[in-house]
Amino acid sequence: MAPAPRFDNALCHGYERLAAWADLLDRINVFPVADADTGTNLKISLAPLRQPGPSPRRLRDNLLRAATGNSGNIACAFFGELIGARGLGDLPQRIPSARDKARQAVIDPQPGTMLTIFDALAESVGSNGWSTGHPDCTETIAQLEAAVAATTSMLPDLKQAGVVDAGALGMFIFLEACFAFLFPSDRPLRTVTEIFPSGLSIRTGWAARNHIGEYCVNTMIQSDAGFETVQQALDGYGSSIVVSGMENQIKVHAHTSDRDGLRKRLSRLGAVTQWAEDTMDAPTVAPVRAGDVHIMTDAAGSLTIEDARQLGMTLLDSYLIVGDRICPETLLDPAALYAAMASGTRVTTAQASVFERHQSYLHATRRFDRVIYLCVGSVYTGNYQTATRWQAASDDPDRLTVVDTGSASGRLGIAAMATARFARTASTTDSVQAFAEKALADSRELVFLDTLKYLAAGGRISRTKGFFGNLLHLKPIISPEPEGAAKVGVVRNRREQLDFALQRLSRDLSKATNAMILMQYTDNRPWIESNVVPTIQSTHPKAEILVRPISLTSGAHMGPGTWAVAYLPG
Template sequence: MGQDLRDAFVCGYERLVSWADLLDQINVFPVADSDTGCNLRISLAPLRRFNGNAENTIRSILSSATGNSGNIAAGFFSGFLVANSPADLLRSAKDGRDKAWQAIGDPKPGTILTVFDELVRAFESRDVALNMESVSRLIDNLQQAVWSTYEFLPELKRAGVVDAGALGMFIYLEGFFRRLVCNTDTFRPVTELFSGRLRISSSYEPELVDSHCVDSVVRLDGQPENAVEELSKHGESLVAVRDGSYLKIHLHTNNPQAVRTKLESFGDVVRWADDDIGSGAGTIPSPGVLHQAIHVMTDAAGSVTRKTARELGMTLLDSYIIVGDQSVPETLFSPSELYAQMRRGAKVSTAQASTFERNQVYQSVLDRYQDVLYLCVGSVFTGNYDAVMAWKGKNDPDDRMIAIDSEAASGRLGTIAIATARHSNTVKAADEVIRYAKDAVKRCEEYVFLDRLEYLAAGGRLSRTRSFFGDLLHMKPVISPTAHGAKQVGVARNRDGQLGFAMDRLKKRLGHDSSPLIVLEYSDNQAWVGNTVKEEVQSRYPLADIVLQPLSLTSGVHMGPGTWAVAFLPECWK
């Protein structure tokens, strides 16, 4: 496979990532559970590091695929990804389309399948050549296919939106084909291409759902007969994709145990995920906070969860967590899984999004919001501030995106971002929010308490000799992120010493009757931080707004399990 084709597969994914939040916001079919964008990002994440080995990547996609759209997309890519050259795309697109249709227990037009059908139709009519004119015509046809989903499915028409999965695949394929013809400098805004069909109608009332979402991989014993037919009896939205001796299953069911029993009759269940979608489905996906003085964006390395970002109407720019061959967006990786693997000695690392992906996110945010305030991780830690300023110089002539170097990381950045977003949601003037953010950068502090030094040593941030003797002597460093990097500000020998250090620093900065914003961060010690630490802080500062957040996984990778932190802003804007 040539480099251009490999790059095109990667480009499509990075383009998709930049619009994933919007896909979540318009997700109503088959269940209104606001996760189409997240599911596609998780499912197709193996494409981000695609090296031309189609067999391994297909297996990784099938293994990681989650949700209805993610599993259908996995079926498509199990065929589409085997193209060895652009000349093979007709065959591979048709194979992928057929596998996607065959994977679904009850396939319906007006979904992601409609986009696959149009792609194959264009190839079969010899309407596709690798030049800009032909690719532009193909993209126009795919756009019309997405528009048609609104007419096909009554649920979409009632909601007033196009299908989220179909839109996601359109965005992917637009990036893919434009990369093949070396034209990725500018893209037409999705908000213009589908104007009027990207916000759920206020009159829409989704159906209540009492169901579980099952994603499973089975290593088959032999060739089970009528597997799909048998599984269809146990639920809805069935997607079943076969890869050699493995069978990947996605199903919505109200009896997950019966499904597992049936799968075990087929072979060895090597992966099982069972999520209750009843609690999140049946409610209208939130478009975010509707009234903001300015839209706030920050880096996910700032210990802000996707849930918190949604509640405050923020945008997060993800880094990636890499464990072995697996690369997953930071906010979509399971913290418990990460820390468990680290304790088992797995090699883990982090990676920033590519320059192209970051640029696409910047443009997507500006396409969706009038003005944006981007609070970047401190430039001493990453190159995100330099990257956005370089992009602004070429793409933001009206200075609609204001970027601030927060000089911070981890919970300090998260605290600044949370406080600033809250402020933006309560005032009218963007300038006032910008001034508030700059002041918060000056006043916010954070203290991070490490349990062991070995993880800093593994990441090259500390010599292994110093790490060995530090752990041997039970020396637990206390560090604080500053404009000049992470600074060691103390040492504690145990949890009691860490908590005492934290309370001493809070006492020096806060009055008993003050109302600060205090963010407590945990790694794999949520119970202790959420109970012991929070109760102690609350007793000392009864008027404080205390927020419990997981430590950003970027920080967690470098600092390791057992780490916790406290960040605070002396005045909390209510």
């Protein structure tokens, strides 16, 4: 039997709040490795909970496959046991079982992590009226809050850095929202910064340990060996090892300097069906400074999560649904998206819920005194209307300035990037907003479509009339404008696309000495980098040329073969 819709929706509610605060979790992530990815991994791993509907077994399988990173694998082991709960009456039995499942998955469980939160939750549902069907949710949340605050003193790394554990905080953020949905109240959810006035910023001077030469490995094996056998076999092959799964599908996470040895060891236990590895070097994260004007924009602007970290920006995600897999836009591999589209897999997009967007605005305005939201054009989505309504109802509306950029894709991205750079040294919100508005007015973008079949299949154009008329066998060139996508040309092949781009760049950048040019690709990155970029560099040698994947929500509608160039004069 499928989970009761009410509990399904509570899990979704918890995920949406977690997603909105994930950047904060990344910033305070110091254990077990300070690689600024706890929030990111939880967003990826728990994304299946955002899409209620599959059978409990299918949803557990989706969680298992999505699980990534130390925190993500442990959290998925926990929530996998809650899937299928019919309602509150099941939770006093389900939660202790879920706690045990999460703890058993970890070879070397540590206090002061999300396991501590699961312990506190399991203890709470053993009392506080849960068994009688009248739980004191307020007391349960208070116990979880105290457990998070206590993590700072439980692990040396956390104590030295002066922060709470990122994974523990992530579970608190999720569970508080989940319970708020199950037990409605007139009181709004408290902000995370209000609940924890300390422990949310790394102490000045703290230095992370060096993990050069080590890898974070996430892998799946098909094996009948059993979890305990797999855990025993991995002794000595790394640290932060988490083993979980369903029947003969076993997921393994490990930090190791011997990835080849780990793979050989796993291959002796069964068939390796999935393998992903990342270096454990800490990413560059822009410092948060008092007085900065913070820039927030939509991920529809073709910027990456790495861009956001380096520039100190906030990116607001939409979601991609590829088959039955759901993933935030900035965290999906572009190659996987376009391979799925080429194979005929159904791909759709979804906006973040209004609740998630409101939580994102709250997060930004509680961490920064002044926030400018460069919003994707109101003609394309309802984000501008949602933000302005929230701002009007806010108790401190002056913290947020909402700008309807009238743009999308690379034109939005290049203006947002330039504005974020300017904001690092600007002193007033007005000066940053004026810069942003000029950058938006001066920027241009050309989007080169390879085929119209994806737009037609998605209902974005008519096959018989309308915007593109009878151009289904040609290659239109469009530009995102405040009034919508405007057709600016049509060509027959890739060579003519490049010629058109060169002519427009020559016309619009003839006097620019320090222009920014943003090249965007779908499944054609090698051609962009080996053909297009060198050609443009030869004609605009002083321009800064950046190469990024086109916004995946745009790419999902326009399809493989599409590419684009956005540009901003100096």
